[in-house]
Amino acid sequence: METRNAHRIRTRDGFPLTIQVSGPDDAPALLLLQGQANSHEWWDGLREDFEPALRTITFDYRGTGGSRGGLDELSTASFAADAAEVLDRLGVDRAAVYGTSMGGRVAQMLALDFPERVSALVLGCTSPGGKHAIRRPREVGQSLARLRGAEHIRYLFDLFYTPNWTVSPTHSKLLGDGTMTAAESAAHLRISANHDAWDRLPEIQAPTLIVHGDEDRMNPVGNARILHERIAGSRMLILPEGRHGFFEEFAEVVTPAIVRFLSSAMPSPA
Numbered sequence: 001m002e003t004r005n006a007h008r009i010r011t012r013d014g015f016p017l018t019i020q021v022s023g024p025d026d027a028p029a030l031l032l033l034q035g036q037a038n039s040h041e042w043w044d045g046l047r048e049d050f051e052p053a054l055r056t057i058t059f060d061y062r063g064t065g066g067s068r069g070g071l072d073e074l075s076t077a078s079f080a081a082d083a084a085e086v087l088d089r090l091g092v093d094r095a096a097v098y099g100t101s102m103g104g105r106v107a108q109m110l111a112l113d114f115p116e117r118v119s120a121l122v123l124g125c126t127s128p129g130g131k132h133a134i135r136r137p138r139e140v141g142q143s144l145a146r147l148r149g150a151e152h153i154r155y156l157f158d159l160f161y162t163p164n165w166t167v168s169p170t171h172s173k174l175l176g177d178g179t180m181t182a183a184e185s186a187a188h189l190r191i192s193a194n195h196d197a198w199d200r201l202p203e204i205q206a207p208t209l210i211v212h213g214d215e216d217r218m219n220p221v222g223n224a225r226i227l228h229e230r231i232a233g234s235r236m237l238i239l240p241e242g243r244h245g246f247f248e249e250f251a252e253v254v255t256p257a258i259v260r261f262l263s264s265a266m267p268s269p270a
Helices: 076-090 102-113 138-146 149-160 182-193 198-203 222-230 251-265
Strands: 005-010 016-022 029-033 055-059 095-100 118-124 208-213 235-239
Touching: 005 076, 016 076, 029 076, 029 102, 055 076, 076 102, 076 182, 095 102, 095 251, 102 118, 102 182, 102 198, 118 251, 138 149, 198 222, 208 222, 208 251, 222 235, 235 251
Parallel strands: 029 055, 029 095, 095 118, 118 208, 208 235
Antiparallel strands: 005 016, 016 055
């Protein structure tokens, strides 16, 4: 197995993106797309379980990690275009795509705008966006907007994990990229909030697995059922007791299920 390699590219508009690649060079590719206001570190401790059989690819979204610059006219569609360009630069014609939270919204747009690039699709704790999506409870949104500092982190931690999760908030990789400016965080919030793929979801042709926790207050589980209804032939896995970070807390169940799905959905290498 190869160690993780970092690459830096300039996109079509000259923006610098940092890419991370790990796993066997000759294995099928898996593109991992993280949540809002997070860098590739979202996948630390998770991508390793995919690496024995897959070449895992991540990149830092604009405004996170090693990808910094002016943030203008961004959307989940423009982030999907960045993802397609990352695959281009790595010489990857087709990849399986696994996106969680806002990354699931980006993954939807990648499968819609670049269908020939997506061999299989996994959508985790995400939604179609727009007026048809099921919104989080009002008190959750109000608390996220009102709380600051340590209180905000503790509240976010509770949205991601059950009380049985023993890792401390300071060690979680899912609670945001602390190097982001307020303007960068606000840009990401707008990107996620403005996503709306409802009308186009039936166009998705890639084999699709939808995974979600049934106690997710950040992004209610009803959104998984909407996606399942809108994407023909999709499969769905709902984790009992799972919150927004269910894919990490219950990784011993979720990751093998995803690997099995990808093994059955992706074409075998020639």
